[in-house]
Amino acid sequence: MFWADRIAKEIQETKAAKEATAEKPLIIRDEKTLSGRVHIGSMRGVAIHGLESELLASYGIPNTYFYELNDFDDFDTVPGYLDQEKFKEHLGKPLHKVPSPEAGFDNYAEYFGAEFIAVHQKAGFTPVYYRTHKDLYAAGKMDECIRLALTKAADVRRIYKEVSGSVKAEGWLPVTVICESCGKIRTTSTSDFDGETVAYACNQNPDDTRSCGHTGRIAPWKGNAKLHWKVDWAAKWVAMQVKVEGGGKDHSTKGGSRDVANHIAREIFNYEPPFDIPYEFFLVGGKKMSSSKGRGSSAHDMSELFPPALFRFLLVSKEYGQQIDVDPEGDSVPRLYDAYDDCAEKVRQGIADDFTRMFELSQLPENQADAGAPWQMRFSQVAFIVQMPHLVLATEAAAVKGAPLTEEELTLLEERARYAKFWLGAYAPERYKYELQNTLPEGFEFTDAQKKAISLLRAFVEAGTHTGDEFHARLHELKSEVPIEPKELFTAIYRLFLNRDSGPKAGWFLSVLPQDFLLARLSEVQ
Numbered sequence: 426m427f428w429a430d431r432i433a434k435e436i437q438e439t440k441a442a443k444e445a446t447a448e449k450p451l452i453i454r455d456e457k458t459l460s461g462r463v464h465i466g467s468m469r470g471v472a473i474h475g476l477e478s479e480l481l482a483s484y485g486i487p488n489t490y491f492y493e494l495n496d497f498d499d500f501d502t503v504p505g506y507l508d509q510e511k512f513k514e515h516l517g518k519p520l521h522k523v524p525s526p527e528a529g530f531d532n533y534a535e536y537f538g539a540e541f542i543a544v545h546q547k548a549g550f551t552p553v554y555y556r557t558h559k560d561l562y563a564a565g566k567m568d569e570c571i572r573l574a575l576t577k578a579a580d581v582r583r584i585y586k587e588v589s590g591s592v593k594a595e596g597w598l599p600v601t602v603i604c605e606s607c608g609k610i611r612t613t614s615t616s617d618f619d620g621e622t623v624a625y626a627c628n629q630n631p632d633d634t635r636s637c638g639h640t641g642r643i644a645p646w647k648g649n650a651k652l653h654w655k656v657d658w659a660a661k662w663v664a665m666q667v668k669v670e671g672g673g674k675d676h677s678t679k680g681g682s683r684d685v686a687n688h689i690a691r692e693i694f695n696y697e698p699p700f701d702i703p704y705e706f707f708l709v710g711g712k713k714m715s716s717s718k719g720r721g722s723s724a725h726d727m728s729e730l731f732p733p734a735l736f737r738f739l740l741v742s743k744e745y746g747q748q749i750d751v752d753p754e755g756d757s758v759p760r761l762y763d764a765y766d767d768c769a770e771k772v773r774q775g776i777a778d779d780f781t782r783m784f785e786l787s788q789l790p791e792n793q794a795d796a797g798a799p800w801q802m803r804f805s806q807v808a809f810i811v812q813m814p815h816l817v818l819a820t821e822a823a824a825v826k827g828a829p830l831t832e833e834e835l836t837l838l839e840e841r842a843r844y845a846k847f848w849l850g851a852y853a854p855e856r857y858k859y860e861l862q863n864t865l866p867e868g869f870e871f872t873d874a875q876k877k878a879i880s881l882l883r884a885f886v887e888a889g890t891h892t893g894d895e896f897h898a899r900l901h902e903l904k905s906e907v908p909i910e911p912k913e914l915f916t917a918i919y920r921l922f923l924n925r926d927s928g929p930k931a932g933w934f935l936s937v938l939p940q941d942f943l944l945a946r947l948s949e950v951q
């Protein structure tokens with residue numbers, strides 16, 4: 426069974442799912458703090474929760490998928506791609522109080538949120554969005570939990586110590602408040618909850634953030650205060666009545682933040698924690714890097730590399746416990762297209778297994794009902810053809826397919842060509858970039874065996890035009906006929922035409938070169 430169905434069936438068996446009704450649907454939740462350009466890693470949560478929501482709905486379980494755009498965490502670092510001087514003064518403020526880097530957005534969080542939401546939409550995920558400040562804290566929805574956490578602060582401190590080993594000072598409270606003088610939230614420390622207000626001092630100076638020294642008392646309700654994040658996490662489950670919420674596996678270790686939040690939910694808020702899906706990382710080029718570094722590591726950059734179905738395939742095809750790793754500057758882009766095409770091939774052959782289900786669920790929801798699996802030319806072939814000015818893509822694709830392309834196949838081909846050109850221009854390694862050579866490569870000496878092979882190949886070309894398969898078969902014969910080692914043979918061909926040691930599949934490659942050009946080049950080797 427496909428992993429997402431297996432999880433959905435487990436959720437279906439929970440008490441919460443069985444009790445869900447149209448009026449009180451099962452609540453699924455995920456969130457992201459909008460502290461800058463969002464890393465592709467955060468799309469894993471978007472996709473896993475989104476897919477489970479879709480599957481549960483298809484099983485008849487009424488559910489709502491909420492996505493929290495966290496605009497209430499503090500602005501703790503100015504990302505490298507922003508003007509340091511301009512944004513430094515805002516360090517320590519809640520994100521919704523930091524100005525947008527560009528005009529047209531209410532604040533910093535909305536600006537980065539809009540870019541991230543567009544990526545969700547491309548992959549076909551459409552959660553119900555809400556904002557941490559406006560919809561939770563300022564709306565008073567967290568007040569009940571804030572009161573409980575403050576009243577039972579000693580128990581919160583005990584749980585931190587027992588579960589994670591983190592020791593909080595006597596009198597420490599699980600809230601920070603917004604300084605009434607400077608508007609920062611990262612700089613305050615709180616003490617002495619009297620039932621309605623807490624005392625605070627603006628006296629913390631983490632990293633480059635500066636406090637103003639103000640002291641006072643404030644009622645921690647309606648957005649004046651924010652819970653410390655592990656308590657905040659548990660409180661959100663209560664406020665939103667969350668029943669399903671996964672998290673990155675880095676949070677899910679024993680004694681980790683999820684463990685602490687689970688204890689707080691049960692012991693402080695008397696709430697059963699949601700069904701967990703501890704998922705693996707999404708790496709970029711083997712690294713779990715921040716989105717401020719590394720080209721291609723943001724959700725937006727990664728989404729530009731793939732059409733919607735391919736992008737969704739990237740996000741949902743791997744089981745949640747397996748790492749995803751994509752290097753836009755390596756082979757993983759062509760490899761992902763190949764994996765998708767292999768899946769499509771299995772669908773066309775009528776093989777009903779996980780791959781068929783994977784392919785179906787990789788289509789945008791509105792296309793799943795009649796998801797065929799049209800034939801597509803391999804990405805590496807498309808990427809080669811678009812670099813050859815003498816070739817017409819649709820003609821070559823029909824030759825590879827062995828039949829004319831349908832209208833749908835032609836549309837997909839044009840789409841793939843656009844993505845291939847983008848990848849070649851923005852990320853592709855040199856070995857995918859080809860230029861046909863009009864002269865013999867300088868300094869390259871052909872061996873006697875290579876010369877003999879080329880001479881026999883020339884005779885074959887002189888006899889008429891050939892398909893890729895016919896060229897492939899002839900090259901195979903040449904290995905024993907000359908005789909010549911395969912590597913030596915292929916090096917000669919790629920050197921002669923492309924001045925490099927490797928290239929596209931040799932038989933197919935020779936079949937797409939113009940006859941005159943082939944003969945001219947082959948004749949030059951004597």
Ligand SMILES: [Zn+2]
Pocket residue numbers: 604605606607608609612627636637638639
């Ligand atoms: Zn202050």
